[in-house]
Amino acid sequence: MDSLITAAARALAAGDPLGALKRVALRDDAPALALRGIAMAQLGEFARAKMLLRSAARAFGPREAVARARCAVAEAEVALVSRDLGWPAKALEAARTTLEAHGDRLNSAYARYLAIRRLLLIGHLKEAERGLAELDPSLFPAPLRATHELAVAGVAMRRLRTQSARDALDRAEEAARQAKIPALMAEVESAARLLQTPAARLIASGEERLLLLEEVEAVLASRALVVDACRLVVRDRGTVVPLARRPVLFALARTLGEAWPGDVPRDVLLTRAFGARLADESHRARLRVEIGRLRRALRGMAVVSATKRGFALAPSRAGEIVVLAQPVEDEHxxxxxxxxxxxxxxxxxxxxxxxxxxxxxxxxxxxxxxxxxxxxxxxxxxxxxxxxxxxxxxxxxxxxxxxxxx
CATH class of the missing domain: 1.10.10.10 (Winged helix-like DNA-binding domain superfamily/Winged helix DNA-binding domain)
Structure with a gap:
């Protein structure tokens, strides 16, 4: 590898794409094409980056398997950053296997982190956790350690383990500081801000207030019966009843939970659950059926009782009922x-x-x-x-x- 290629690679590793381009912008050999592609990706020119990386992979030829695999990993990263989640995960896994077989441990690990980040974006938390468990960040340089801890923090925040997330972000911040890469430090800082901004609304006894993520965790660990509109479940400390596939039952549970300890008139329940503005006898009959289904779904957790004007919800073993809602609620x-x-x-x-x-x-x-x-x-x-x-x-x-x- 000649000195210009080496200098360009070091500039990219330090987060200096313009410095890298100064050295290889006019070259069309395979290593230069690959570095130009990475530089363009760092500058946000994703379409151009993808073209350059594909050209580099073709230019390396079939005998240079490691170089081609590195181009595939770089192209996968461009796809991830540009939110092109439809790129073939099998191609990334094949590149990772090639790199591991040839002893390129760091790039193989980075390919695995890209797969984990994709799993996080599409909500496959268990698979992401399994992937993280197979990696030992202590063996990696600072940039890769920061990437690992960011993934750990991402899983922890989605699992509502805020202390684990905070610890992971502290480690990520230290690793990013050692790496001295501005973009990486900015990413860590952006992730850390999530712990300091409202994550949900608490509705209890007719009042509302915003909650931080750690406060949401505390609510879910409390003795309250929680109607969780973020995950569409009803839960207390011992039981979780998923209602995502039963929207009418969840609408009824939420309406009754927001009114606790009071009751809700039948016409309000009909409007919230069925969108019925002018209710007739068929709507009232359906309401009775759905209330019966809700009683069965929440048996042991809460009691749905009839009142003179409608229905009321009361906890069976919890001390109170609260509703956890999204901070911003929109149709989409x-x-x-x-x-x-x-x-x-x-x-x-x-x-x-x-x-x-x-x-x-x-x-x-x-x-x-x-x-x-x-x-x-x-x-x-x-x-x-x-x-x-x-x-x-x-x-x-x-x-x-x-x-x-x-």
Whole structure:
């Protein structure tokens, strides 16, 4: 490897893409193409970066398996940062296997971290945790240690283990400081801010207040019966009843929980659960059926009793009932939650992350765009959607709405 390539690689490792381009911008050999691709990615020119990395992989040829694998890993990182979640995970795993077989331990580990970050984005927490458990960060240099701790913190925040997240972020900050890479330090700082911004709203006895993530954790660990509108479950310390697939029952449980210790009139329940403005006897009959189903679902946790004007919910073993709601509630809150990370997303990537159809996501994006809440750039398959983050709010409690409760 010649001196210019070495100097460019060192500049990229230090987070200086312009310094790298000064050395290789006019070269078209395979190593220079790869470094130019990485530099363009660091500058945010993802489409150009992807083209350069693919050209570099072709230029290296079939005998240079390690170099081709490194290009594949770099292309996967570009896809991840540009939120192109549809890229083939098998190609990244094949590149990781090649690197490991040839003794490139660091790049092999980095490929695994990219896979873990993708799993976090699409909500596969168990797989991400298994991947992290197989890696020992003490063997890695500072940038890779920071990446590891950021992934650990991401899992911990989504699991509502705030002290573990805080400890991981402290370790990430120390590693990023040792690495002296500005972009990495900024990423750690951005992640740490999530612990200091409201993550949910608590509704109890007719009053509301915002909660930090650690306060949400405390509420879920308390003796209260929690109607959790972030994950669409009803829980106390001993039991979790998932209602994500039973929206009518959850709407009834939430309405009754918000009114505790009072009751809710039947016409209010009909409006909240069925959207019925002018209720007839069929609506009232359906309400009685759904109330019966809710009683069975919450048996042992709460009692749903009839009152003169409607129904009331009372805890069986908890001391009180509280409702945990998202800090910002919108018809398309799930889509907004992912867009609020400040990155640009394709509709296909959003559909994959949300676990729904691309057409459903596209309708949501069109509605949000008409309301001025999102904007798009590009055309056709290159179109990307984005929105600036809502100041003062974190999206951690928005994302798990779509995740399984385990």
């Amino acid at each position: 809150a799930g889509v907004l939650a992912f867009l609020m990370d400040g990155e640009s997303w394709s509709s296909s990537a959003l559909a994959l992350a949300l676990g729904t159809s691309q057409r459903t996501v596209q309708r949501a994006l069109d509605s949000l765009a008409a309301a001025g809440k999102v904007q798009w750039v590009g055309r056709g398959r290159a179109r990307r959607w984005m929105t600036p983050p809502v100041p003062g709010f974190t999206t951690i409690l928005l994302l798990p709405t779509l995740l399984p409760v385990d």
